Amino acid sequence: MQNGMSLKQYLINQQRSGMDIAADLVDLICETAVTCKEITARIDRASLEGALGVAGSENVQGEEQKKLDIITNDVMYEHLSTTGLLAGMGSEEVDDPMMIPNQYPRGRYLIYFDPLDGSSNIDVNISVGTIFSIVEAPHGTDTPSPDDFHQSGTEQIAAGFCVYGPSTTLVLTVGNGVAMFTLDRSVGEFILVRDNVQIPEDTQEFAINMSNQRFWEPPVQKYIADCLAGETGPLGKRYNMRWVASMVAEVFRILTRGGIFLYPMDERIRDKGGKLRLMYEANPISFIVEQAGGASSTGRERIMEVEARALHQRVPVILGSKNEVEKVVEYHKGE
Ligand code: AHG
Ligand code: MN
Ligand code: MN
Numbered sequence: 001m002q003n004g005m006s007l008k009q010y011l012i013n014q015q016r017s018g019m020d021i022a023a024d025l026v027d028l029i030c031e032t033a034v035t036c037k038e039i040t041a042r043i044d045r046a047s048l049e050g051a052l053g054v055a056g057s058e059n060v061q062g063e064e065q066k067k068l069d070i071i072t073n074d075v076m077y078e079h080l081s082t083t084g085l086l087a088g089m090g091s092e093e094v095d096d097p098m099m100i101p102n103q104y105p106r107g108r109y110l111i112y113f114d115p116l117d118g119s120s121n122i123d124v125n126i127s128v129g130t131i132f133s134i135v136e137a138p139h140g141t142d143t144p145s146p147d148d149f150h151q152s153g154t155e156q157i158a159a160g161f162c163v164y165g166p167s168t169t170l171v172l173t174v175g176n177g178v179a180m181f182t183l184d185r186s187v188g189e190f191i192l193v194r195d196n197v198q199i200p201e202d203t204q205e206f207a208i209n210m211s212n213q214r215f216w217e218p219p220v221q222k223y224i225a226d227c228l229a230g231e232t233g234p235l236g237k238r239y240n241m242r243w244v245a246s247m248v249a250e251v252f253r254i255l256t257r258g259g260i261f262l263y264p265m266d267e268r269i270r271d272k273g274g275k276l277r278l279m280y281e282a283n284p285i286s287f288i289v290e291q292a293g294g295a296s297s298t299g300r301e302r303i304m305e306v307e308a309r310a311l312h313q314r315v316p317v318i319l320g321s322k323n324e325v326e327k328v329v330e331y332h333k334g335e
Contacts, residue, residue: 005192006189007189007192008026010179010181010195011026019176024107027083028086028111029158029174031080032076032132033162034079035075035076035080035130036162036190038079039076039116040164042072043068043122043128046067051071052066052067054066059094059095060094061092066116068116069092069119072130073115084104084107085109086109087109087110087143087148088100088110088148089113090279091112091113091115091280092277092281108136108137109136110136110137110149111134112133112283113131113133126245126249127165127166127249128246128248129162129163129246130162130248131159133280134156146311150309151308152305152306152308153278153283153286153287153303153305153308156283156284156304158173158174159173159288160284160288161251161285163246165249168182169181169252171288172288175287178255179195179196180195181193198293199258199289199292199294201293201322202321202323202324203260204238204240205257205258206241206259206260206261207243207254209243210241215268216265217265220262220264220318220328220331227239247263251319254289255289258321260321260324260328262317263276263316264299272314274298274316275314275316276316277313278303278313279308282317286302290304293322294319295319295325297318297325297328297329298316298318299316299331303317
């Protein structure tokens with residue numbers, strides 16, 4: 001596919017090449033991309049507008065909200081509710097599923113989003129992002145029930161994330177590989193820069209928050225110890241390490257040069273089920289990683305097949321280069 005096409009042209013090309021992408025799904029993806037443009041601008045101006053720092057509130061997960069967590073959530077909710085394309089929304093920042101206000105028409109999709117991923121990095125000017133996942137509402141455009149929001153990752157029809165870094169880049173899958181678009185600010189469009197993104201199957205680079213080491217489960221303890229043992233250890237390779245603390249940035253790196261990312265279960269978060277959230281972090285990122293030839297697992301189960309029981313459900317996450325993820329899954333089998 002030629003480079004230089006806009007996001008909408010890319011989606012139309014996908015339709016022409018036989019992909020079953022409904023016109024209202026194209027519209028929804030493009031409208032979601034509009035919110036990412038608006039968020040780019042809000043992040044850009046945040047330090048000038050006094051929008052950095054904490055908001056003084058907590059979200060349903062008991063996490064301190066940054067001002068920009070709330071601003072970006074509002075940008076997404078307010079814009080997407082007017083589109084007539086959605087039956088409801090689920091956000092990291094809002095306890096319950098969000099319905100479409102009565103004055104607007106409804107559509108047949110549900111969207112889940114993490115409006116600002118990596119928000120601990122916002123005040124220190126390190127890359128953050130937005131993650132989204134789109135499914136069909138199981139009962140059409142009527143007001144969805146809370147249960148309608150409990151759909152496993154295999155039900156996703158599109159997923160994407162945007163990284164607000166040195167450039168704003170959108171990564172997207174509609175179930176036919178992964179494409180990357182960079183925001184050309186001079187024309188205000190996301191322009192295709194890479195199609196058919198493939199994650200190298202092997203890697204010598206891992207990403208994990210090492211400060212949690214003593215709390216991890218034994219299989220992850222053993223795997224990381226073996227990585228650290230280097231060439232003469234059981235894995236026979238010398239590893240490099242990265243930890244940005246924005247999953248979007250880690251996954252962008254993995255899509256570009258391979259790697260493995262782990263946010264494993266640890267004993268302090270066992271009762272919560274893990275750290276990262278299934279519906280708007282783990283599922284969309286897993287869909288993208290699998291579509292790019294990588295793998296994504298809890299260590300014991302494919303993430304996209306984890307049964308969804310709650311909007312803010314959490315899971316352990318191990319994803320990236322296929323052969324390396326499979327190795328870590330093997331460590332779990334030996335328990
Ligand atoms: P969020 O900012 O949406 O709460 O997500 C942050 C997530 C993820 O992006 C990142 O990988 C991880 O939390 C960082 O965790 P640590 O603070 O343990 O480094
Ligand atoms: Mn997040
Ligand atoms: Mn977030």
